[in-house]
Every structure is written in structure tokens, then in C-alpha cells.
Amino acid sequence: MSEVLRQARRIVVKVGSSLVTNDGRGVDAEAIGNWCRQLAALAQQGREVIMVSSGAIAEGMKRLGWTARPKELHELQAAAAVGQMGLARMYESKLREQGMGSAQVLLTHADLADRERYLNARSTLLTLLSLKVIPVINENDTVVTDEIKFGDNDTLGALVANLVEADALVILTDQRGLYSADPRKNPDARFIDEAPAGTPELEQMASGAGSSIGKGGMITKILAAKRAAGSGASTVIAYGREPDVLLRLAQGESIGTALVASTPKLAARKQWMADHLQLRGGVVVDAGAAAKLREEAKSLLPIGVVEVQGEFHRGDVIAVRDAQGVEVARGLANYSSAEARLIMRKPSSQIEVLLGYVNEPELVDRANLVLA
Numbered sequence: 504m505s506e507v508l509r510q511a512r513r514i515v516v517k518v519g520s521s522l523v524t525n526d527g528r529g530v531d532a533e534a535i536g537n538w539c540r541q542l543a544a545l546a547q548q549g550r551e552v553i554m555v556s557s558g559a560i561a562e563g564m565k566r567l568g569w570t571a572r573p574k575e576l577h578e579l580q581a582a583a584a585v586g587q588m589g590l591a592r593m594y595e596s597k598l599r600e601q602g603m604g605s606a607q608v609l610l611t612h613a614d615l616a617d618r619e620r621y622l623n624a625r626s627t628l629l630t631l632l633s634l635k636v637i638p639v640i641n642e643n644d645t646v647v648t649d650e651i652k653f654g655d656n657d658t659l660g661a662l663v664a665n666l667v668e669a670d671a672l673v674i675l676t677d678q679r680g681l682y683s684a685d686p687r688k689n690p691d692a693r694f695i696d697e698a699p700a701g702t703p704e705l706e707q708m709a710s711g712a713g714s715s716i717g718k719g720g721m722i723t724k725i726l727a728a729k730r731a732a733g734s735g736a737s738t739v740i741a742y743g744r745e746p747d748v749l750l751r752l753a754q755g756e757s758i759g760t761a762l763v764a765s766t767p768k769l770a771a772r773k774q775w776m777a778d779h780l781q782l783r784g785g786v787v788v789d790a791g792a793a794a795k796l797r798e799e800a801k802s803l804l805p806i807g808v809v810e811v812q813g814e815f816h817r818g819d820v821i822a823v824r825d826a827q828g829v830e831v832a833r834g835l836a837n838y839s840s841a842e843a844r845l846i847m848r849k850p851s852s853q854i855e856v857l858l859g860y861v862n863e864p865e866l867v868d869r870a871n872l873v874l875a
Contacts, residue, residue: 507737509755511670513551517660518675522743523558529565530589536597541749543601551632555640555660562586583644594639604636609643615662618818625666657723661730672731674724675743680760683708700732700762728762735768784813784840785822793825796832802865808847815840834872837863
């Protein structure tokens with residue numbers, strides 16, 4: 504596991520409400536400043552980092568003078584709206600002190616369940632990373648309903664790790680890591696240094712929520728690690744107040760509990776694409792494009808497409824076939840079938856002229872393409 508984190512180029516870091524707000528007393532400027540300093544240092548090492556931060560509701564509760572987390576959805580949404588202002592401003596100012604740009608991204612489950620919005624969110628985050636900007640992500644608590652809530656930001660962290668194909672997910676919490684039983688109740692509880700992510704026994708070991716401020720608990724972190732492992736990302740659960748915890752983890756130091764993904768990232772991504780996505784249509788490509796796909800694993804550009812088959816939307820899975828009708832690959836379309844018919848056989852430089860806008864220069868990006 505030490506090598507996984509030492510070699511990780513793209514890392515998602517999730518911090519919980521109790522850490523961000525100093526157990527509900529308000530946004531903790533010193534703690535956020537420490538994490539931002541470490542994020543900036545990782546970015547300067549050439550790594551890409553994304554912060555998933557809880558704390559908006561807890562900060563809103565403090566500003567509104569509430570001592571207990573409300574149960575009514577509209578009250579939670581109001582607290583989030585109040586608290587998000589202070590939370591975003593704190594991250595922006597602390598990252599700016601380190602010479603880093605920042606961006607606030609608010610997501611709901613629907614954003615990642617819908618294929619088009621999934622691609623839009625992915626493209627936005629990858630563009631921010633390419634611009635050396637650190638995204639700070641939270642659940643959009645001001646608009647969610649019970650049906651579309653992630654339920655906790657541990658799950659959100661795992662979904663973001665899947666979305667951007669992160670190498671590792673680091674969950675910072677107010678606990679040292681995972682124990683075989685609740686150490687507060689069982690003095691014989693054994694600390695778990697490392698285990699395979701998704702092991703059923705891990706869920707039996709996990710306890711419930713540990714504070715009145717946060718909503719999750721160790722069980723949500725175990726399930727998040729299992730979800731992240733589905734795309735090949737390993738997870739570390741560590742104490743968030745450990746000095747320079749992110750930098751030391753990135754140097755290969757063993758801190759907290761490591762839950763290791765059993766499937767390599769690329770294989771996991773391809774398996775997900777091949778097994779879980781329904782074909783909505785297809786395109787036929789010329790011999791040159793087919794050869795580039797088969798031999799060089801290149802992206803599919805509009806200029807190589809000679810025919811568009813069926814009807815599909817941006818984000819749908821389409822088949823890529825050669826002139827003989829043999830499937831070469833399948834992947835997520837960056838453009839709808841109607842748009843694809845307008846830009847087929849044209850260079851990417853003409854997309855804006857033809858459509859009035861550009862999503863991406865590729866019809867299917869190689870990161871979203873699986874060879875047959």
C-alpha cells in the first residue's frame with residue numbers, strides 16, 4: 504500500500520464535518536490551512552489533488568445558533584446554504600495563501616447518475632486539474648431531496664474517485680482508522696493496518712456514526728472504500744489531525760488503515776464499461792480510424808466517422824464498428840447522434856463552426872473507450 508500512495512498521481516482527499524468544524528464549533532481555519540498547505544505541496548510535486556469537504560451544514564448550524572443537527576430536510580438545506588458561504592471562503596483564502604487556485608463544485612447523486620451530466624462533471628474536474636486548480640467538492644445540500652442525497656460525503660468521495668479515475672482515496676476522520684471492534688467499548692479491539700477493500704468482515708467490524716455533527720461513521724467509510732475499489736482506487740482511512748498526514752502518506756509512510764483495491768485501475772475501468780453500460784447506437788469508421796483505435800488506442804475523432812447509426816445522446820454508450828460491421832470498440836459519446844451527423848468527416852477544428860460550441864475535440868475520448 505505504501506507504494507500505491509507513493510506512486511499515486513491523482514488523489515481524492517475527503518475530510519469529515521467534525522474535523523472541518525472542530526467538532527461543530529465553526530469552520531476550523533487552522534485545520535483547513537494545514538490541509539491546504541499539504542494539498543499545495545502535493546500539487547507542486549506534480550500530483551493532481553481534489554478535496555471533498557463536509558462541513559457546510561455544521562458551519563450553518565453554528566452560524567444559526569443550533570446545537571443539534573436538524574431532522575427536517577428544509578432545515579438541513581437552509582443550514583447548508585448559510586454554511587457553504589463560510590466554508591468556500593475559507594478554502595479559497597487558505598489555498599490562495601499557498602499560491603494555488605481553487606474552485607467550488609457542488610454535486611448531487613443525479614449529476615453522476617445521468618450520463619450527460621456525468622461527462623460534464625468529469626470534463627469540468629479534469630479541466631480544473633489541467634489548469635492546476637484544486638477543486639473543493641461538497642454535496643449540493645441546498646437542493647437535494649431524500650431520493651438523490653449521497654447520504655454522506657464518504658460515498659461522495661468514492662464517487663468522485665470513480666469519476667476522475669483517481670489512483671487513491673484518502674478519508675481523513677477523527678478516528679485513527681479501523682478496529683476489529685469499537686475500541687471505546689472493547690479494550691481487546693485490534694487495529695487493522697491493511698486489508699483488501701470490499702472484504703465482508705470489514706463491514707461487521709465497523710461501528711455507527713461517531714459524533715452528533717457528522718452523519719456517517721466507520722461503516723460508510725468501509726462501503727466507500729469498496730465502491731472506490733470498483734474503479735481500481737485504494738483507500739486509506741487516517742486521523743485527520745495527524746501532523747502532515749497527507750505528505751507522509753504520499754511519501755509511503757504507513758498511517759491509518761489501508762484498504763487495497765484488488766483490481767488494477769485500467770482493468771476495473773474497462774470491466775465497468777464493458778459489463779454495465781447498454782449500447783444506444785453506433786458509428787462506422789474508416790480504415791484509418793479503425794487502425795488507430797486497434798493499434799494505438801487513440802481517441803475517436805469526428806473526421807474518422809463515415810456513418811452514424813441509431814439515435815443516442817451525449818453520455819450514452821455507442822459501438823464503434825469498421826466498414827465490415829465488426830465492432831472495434833465501445834465508449835461514451837461526447838456528442839448526440841444528431842450532432843455527430845453534422846460533424847462526421849470534419850476536422851475537430853470545425854466543430855464550433857458547425858455546432859456553435861465545443862464539448863470536446865473527440866467524439867469518444869480514449870479514457871472512455873474500451874476496445875472490443
